[in-house]
Amino acid sequence: MSLITITSPFAAGGEEIAKRVAEKLDLQVYDDQKLLDLAPEAGIDARELKGMREPGFFDRLFSSKPQSYMEYMNAIVYEVSRRGHGVIIGHGSQMLLQDFGCALHVCIRAAEDVRVDTLVAEQGLKKEAARSLIRKMDSQRKGLFRRAFGRDLDDPALYDLIINRAKLGDASASQIIVESAQAEEIHACSLTALESMEKLSLIKKIQAALLKNDLDDRMLVIHVSEKGVAELSGISTHTDAVNRIIEVTRQVPGVSEVRSEIIIAQGM
Numbered sequence: 010m011s012l013i014t015i016t017s018p019f020a021a022g023g024e025e026i027a028k029r030v031a032e033k034l035d036l037q038v039y040d041d042q043k044l045l046d047l048a049p050e051a052g053i054d055a056r057e058l059k060g061m062r063e064p065g066f067f068d069r070l071f072s073s074k075p076q077s078y079m080e081y082m083n084a085i086v087y088e089v090s091r092r093g094h095g096v097i098i099g100h101g102s103q104m105l106l107q108d109f110g111c112a113l114h115v116c117i118r119a120a121e122d123v124r125v126d127t128l129v130a131e132q133g134l135k136k137e138a139a140r141s142l143i144r145k146m147d148s149q150r151k152g153l154f155r156r157a158f159g160r161d162l163d164d165p166a167l168y169d170l171i172i173n174r175a176k177l178g179d180a181s182a183s184q185i186i187v188e189s190a191q192a193e194e195i196h197a198c199s200l201t202a203l204e205s206m207e208k209l210s211l212i213k214k215i216q217a218a219l220l221k222n223d224l225d226d227r228m229l230v231i232h233v234s235e236k237g238v239a240e241l242s243g244i245s246t247h248t249d250a251v252n253r254i255i256e257v258t259r260q261v262p263g264v265s266e267v268r269s270e271i272i273i274a275q276g277m
Contacts (some may be wrong), residue, residue: 011036012099012112013095013096013112014097017099020119020127023099024040027098030183047089056223059164068149071157084086086106087213092208093111104157107167109206113169113219114168115170116172123175172185212233222257229244245276251269
């Protein structure tokens with residue numbers, strides 16, 4: 010079992026290393042397209058994403074609807090973690106799974122000049138255009154990450170491994186990640202941890218479903234006490250809203266029973 014998150018700046022080669030690692034460990038790579046494919050299993054209506062499969066969808070979604078982005082990405086990433094294996098590329102996965110001891114968080118780095126040369130060689134850009142594009146992309150990514158999580162994307166505390174791709178090369182970099190993922194400490198991930206992630210995955214699916222149905226969950230506490238059992242508590246404004254919350258929760262894939270202790274607030 011190996012669950013790996015790989016984060017890298019634009020044109021630093023993180024995607025290529027992720028593919029190499031996944032191939033060596035026989036894992037699925039979760040890039041933009043695969044994460045979108047997984048959205049229905051995470052409780053997100055596929056119709057909401059129709060026509061939005063061009064590259065950069067998640068970044069555009071965050072810019073226009075940050076709350077929707079966070080709910081969607083939470084649900085999707087936790088669905089991957091519930092499976093206990095895979096290679097997730099970016100999207101704040103290193104932050105979302107920071108407390109999940111079974112995950113290995115990797116940051117791939119490369120000097121700006123190396124990234125410029127990569128764009129020149131692969132895309133035919135002039136050097137100054139490539140440099141400007143890289144700096145723009147870096148600024149955007151760091152800004153999005155800080156807005157989403159309140160943390161610095163380059164904070165080394167977020168990662169278990171930080172690798173200079175330009176110095177080590179793809180083969181050595183990917184091998185280091187593979188060997189780290191196979192370490193006994195990583196494989197000793199307990200069943201309790203996986204069960205916890207499965208419950209958290211279901212909570213995120215419920216939150217995404219409530220968001221999709223325009224139901225306010227700010228004063229709602231969602232807890233999964235045992236497999237498939239969703240416990241709802243908190244405050245709502247009226248009985249109809251409570252009934253809708255219960256019904257939407259009941260329809261979320263993986264929910265077998267809903268227990269509600271939501272109270273109707275007085276004077277709200």
